[in-house]
Amino acid sequence: MKLTTPIIAAGLSTIAGAAVAQTPVLTVYTYDSFASDWGPGPQVEVAFEEVCGCDLQFTATGDGAALLSRLRLEGTRTEADIVLGLDTNLIAAAVEAGIVAEHGLSPEGLTLPVAWDDPHFLPFDWGYFAFVHRTDMADVPTNFEALAASDASIVIQDPRSSTPGLGLLMWVQNAYGDRAGEIWAGLADNVVTVTPGWSEAYGLFLDGEADMVLSYTTSPAYHLIAEEDPGFGAAAFEEGHYMQIEVAGVVATTDVPDLAAQFMEFMISPAFQEIIPTTNWMYPAALAAEDLPDGFDTLTQPEQALIFDADEAAAVREDALATWQDALSQ
Structure with missing residues (x-):
């Protein structure tokens, strides 16, 4: 019995290992x-x-x-x-x-x-990209030009590593076309920092490092449902929101x-x-x-949905990125 037990145990171990390997x-x-x-x-x-x-x-x-x-x-x-x-x-x-x-x-x-x-x-x-803010914010901007003219501080994401960051580029490009560079030049002094991804940006916003953060019209639902906090909103922009x-x-x-x-x-x-x-x-x-x-059902509903199809997005991406880099490097 002492001789066979290790053999049996080894056999069972082999069978169990094979079952795992087959998953x-x-x-x-x-x-x-x-x-x-x-x-x-x-x-x-x-x-x-x-x-x-x-x-x-x-x-x-x-x-x-x-x-x-x-x-x-x-x-x-x-x-x-x-x-x-x-x-x-x-x-x-x-x-x-x-x-x-x-x-x-x-x-x-x-x-x-x-x-x-x-x-x-x-x-x-x-979803729709949007700038999220606290509802006690005074004078919430209603378009990119108003945002650029305001003292509101914003956190955005890097379009080279982040889909929201790239979405913001496409939003400005779709809404303003040849004027995109002008819009970015106006926004440059509003930008507190550019983060690699969404999580870092939203965390900075929640820590009070900026008045607004690039996120989604659906983001306030988290605070409302998960935290029972109605104190967050998404600014409705008159030029529409990029999808x-x-x-x-x-x-x-x-x-x-x-x-x-x-x-x-x-x-x-x-x-x-x-x-x-x-x-x-x-x-x-x-x-x-x-x-x-x-x-x-309480969330901001854009009056106009903006989107490039896949081929259009690919065609304008590099120029939009160059325009953004040039404006923020000044």
Whole structure:
């Protein structure tokens, strides 16, 4: 008996190890706040693992633009199966770089305010960029020109590493066209600092380092619902608000394509979509307005939605970035 027990134990250990090894792993590259303890990631992981028989693993890569940079750097060596967290300002660059494969799905039930037919990416949420402020702020600016003329201090994000930062560039470019440089020159002395990503910027705002922060019209919902604090608002700008649509795609080099496709379908199902409003604090891409939590009906609603399609965004991106860098370097 003393001779056989180690042999039996070793055999059981081998069987258990084989079972673990056979569990497929799906690796999702995403931005920091999505994968954080308070973001959607933990709930999405639990919900998907209940139906996939797999191990879902999130890898946080910084902000959205940094996510694209990492995938470009890793190339075919990447361990990612899904990229989640790019937006329409970046998807043309991702396709051009050969990062993603076509998803082959025909999504139904999308509730975006615009039509969606992209063959490489599916949307999971959307929102409008806005400058968030405390409701006791006096003389809240109602457009970019008024903001530039005011003494209001703002924190923004770097468009080279952050999708909100890039979204702000596109917002100004879409609203003002050839006058974008003039607008940025006027805003330069309002900018307290430029952070690598959204989390750092919002943290500085909450610490009282600035009067306003570049975020989303949905950001006050967090304070209202999670903190029961109605003291935050999003400034309504007369020129309209630029729309962000966040997307996910299957990485072209994945070795679990069927599992990746299952995740993409799951992503636009209620099990995923119902997690988004009170964790990512955005509008879900496939959930009706009447199914949103109480409090979302109080949010700023832009009178005009601004957006470049993917090709337009790619065409104006470098010039818009150069205009921004020139203005803020003066």
